[in-house]
Amino acid sequence: MVYILVLAVSLILATFLFLKNSLNRGLYNSTKKLKLPPVVKAWPLVGALYMLGKDPVNLIKNNYQKYGSVFTIKVLGQSVTLLIGPEVSRHFYTASESELSLEELYKFAIPMFGRNVAFGAPTEIRLQQTQFLLKGLRPQMLRFYVGQIVTEVEWQDSGTIDLVHGLEHLITLTTARCLLGREVRENLTEEVSTLIRDLAGGVLPISVLFPYLPIPAHNRRDRARDKLLLIFSKIISLRKTSPQPEEDLLQTLLESRYNNGESITNEQVSGMLSAILFVGKHTLSNTAAWTGAYLLQHKTYFSKVLEEQKALLGRHGLKMEFDILREMDVLSRCIKEAARIGYPPIITPRYCRQNFTVTTKEGKEYTIPKGHIVLTSPAVANRADHVFKDPDRYDPDRYLSAEEKKMASQPFSYITFGGGRHTCPGEAFTFIMLKTIWSYLIRNFELELVSTFHKGEWNGKEKILVHYKRRQLSV
Numbered sequence: 001m002v003y004i005l006v007l008a009v010s011l012i013l014a015t016f017l018f019l020k021n022s023l024n025r026g027l028y029n030s031t032k033k034l035k036l037p038p039v040v041k042a043w044p045l046v047g048a049l050y051m052l053g054k055d056p057v058n059l060i061k062n063n064y065q066k067y068g069s070v071f072t073i074k075v076l077g078q079s080v081t082l083l084i085g086p087e088v089s090r091h092f093y094t095a096s097e098s099e100l101s102l103e104e105l106y107k108f109a110i111p112m113f114g115r116n117v118a119f120g121a122p123t124e125i126r127l128q129q130t131q132f133l134l135k136g137l138r139p140q141m142l143r144f145y146v147g148q149i150v151t152e153v154e155w156q157d158s159g160t161i162d163l164v165h166g167l168e169h170l171i172t173l174t175t176a177r178c179l180l181g182r183e184v185r186e187n188l189t190e191e192v193s194t195l196i197r198d199l200a201g202g203v204l205p206i207s208v209l210f211p212y213l214p215i216p217a218h219n220r221r222d223r224a225r226d227k228l229l230l231i232f233s234k235i236i237s238l239r240k241t242s243p244q245p246e247e248d249l250l251q252t253l254l255e256s257r258y259n260n261g262e263s264i265t266n267e268q269v270s271g272m273l274s275a276i277l278f279v280g281k282h283t284l285s286n287t288a289a290w291t292g293a294y295l296l297q298h299k300t301y302f303s304k305v306l307e308e309q310k311a312l313l314g315r316h317g318l319k320m321e322f323d324i325l326r327e328m329d330v331l332s333r334c335i336k337e338a339a340r341i342g343y344p345p346i347i348t349p350r351y352c353r354q355n356f357t358v359t360t361k362e363g364k365e366y367t368i369p370k371g372h373i374v375l376t377s378p379a380v381a382n383r384a385d386h387v388f389k390d391p392d393r394y395d396p397d398r399y400l401s402a403e404e405k406k407m408a409s410q411p412f413s414y415i416t417f418g419g420g421r422h423t424c425p426g427e428a429f430t431f432i433m434l435k436t437i438w439s440y441l442i443r444n445f446e447l448e449l450v451s452t453f454h455k456g457e458w459n460g461k462e463k464i465l466v467h468y469k470r471r472q473l474s475v
């Protein structure tokens with residue numbers, strides 16, 4: 001019964017996609033003369049879709065090994081082209097919206113965060129909103145956030161914790177305190193967490209094609225967005241009338257002006273606050289958990305981090321400040337390495353609006369035609385063996401070797417945080433957050449990993465159980 005249903009839905013989707021693609025490309029716009037990427041062999045219509053849903057990382061990895069750095073997968077009649085590795089990724093990261101579009105593919109995010117926010121807004125408004133965000137994440141603000149993070153990090157004296165869920169809660173609170181302000185943090189009840197979860201639950205594969213389909217998950221998403229708007233609007237109104245300006249991203253947003261002199265609306269601020277809580281809940285907290293998992297599994301590196309913390313305690317005492325975090329070179333490399341292989345985004349997508357050509361490292365040239373969906377995969381490209389030596393190995397010291405340092409710092413080699421036009425504006429904040437949390441935990445608790453997980457294998461569902469017991473790290 002279930003299979004018949006899946007098949008029926010797939011056929012409807014395939015017809016829709018076929019018509020959509022035909023209209024987009026023009027039925028008579030032949031691509032015959034172009035040298036197109038190799039096409040992955042899969043069962044017609046649903047084969048690749050099934051594989052994509054089941055194990056996307058291995059699907060991409062296996063085909064990368066088989067076909068090389070450029071290949072096309074047909075999903076329900078839609079051509080999806082993968083670009084893996086720095087040689088073929090330059091255009092992906094540097095092209096303009098009119099060449100490779102994000103807005104076309106992120107329409108599903110509009111009902112999550114509202115119209116006129118991020119991908120719901122016209123491009124020039126979206127770019128200005130990213131600038132507002134960057135202003136709230138500038139070094140002077142990050143300096144201030146360190147103290148705010150420290151006030152939130154606390155565990156009981158002893159116990160067992162699943163790092164994924166434990167850190168998710170902690171990071172939601174710290175993100176709220178630093179970026180969204182004291183009032184949002186104080187109002188960050190179970191209700192807000194549930195509403196953010198409902199927003200996330202409204203992103204289903206079908207939402208990409210039909211974001212407004214009246215299904216229960218979409219209805220919950222819409223109710224959650226409206227409720228969040230109500231909660232945040234009250235906070236924003238209070239803040240606007242407060243005589244005392246605060247030091248946080250919320251204040252920066254409220255003081256920002258668009259190029260035409262207009263200020264940002266309550267609805268736009270609310271959408272941006274929800275989007276930040278959403279990112280913190282997923283990407284940031286998973287990277288935090290995997291940083292811990294790798295560190296506790298690799299005793300050599302854990303010892304190096306301990307030694308670094310002892311040396312810092314010797315030099316600065318218990319103080320935790322921005323400049324002290326900058327001295328945490330070993331911990332920084334451990335986070336960078338966990339972010340490379342632990343839980344980087346599986347794919348980042350664009351919609352191709354103009355043909356473009358890529359040349360592989362072997363010198364093969366391919367044209368990616370208008371109408372293809374184009375993807376890079378940080379999860380696979382971050383493990384390319386011509387960029388990283390022994391790429392599946394957790395090795396934070398790799399960034400010390402001159403040769404590898406050079407390769408890894410070449411544009412579009414290490415792509416956990418994207419690159420080019422769409423480089424993640426939250427990268428510096430992420431490092432500040434994770435260094436503060438992990439140095440605090442290492443200084444104040446004995447930690448022991450009790451879960452075993454398959455080394456180097458991505459699995460977003462695994463628990464990472466850790467025993468902890470309070471103690472003071474002595475110099």
Ligand code: HEM
Pocket residue numbers: 102130133276279280283284287339344345348349378415416417418419421422423424425426427429430
């Ligand atoms: C471990 C944490 C994070 C990871 C792995 C991550 C990853 C990424 C990646 C790969 C992109 C580029 C997407 C693309 O090219 O399509 C991106 C963009 C973005 N990230 Fe992050 N991110 C993280 C944390 C954050 C945080 C904390 C914030 C906000 C405070 C943030 C805000 C954004 C925004 C607004 C963009 C869009 C930039 C643009 O399109 O111009 N990210 N992120």
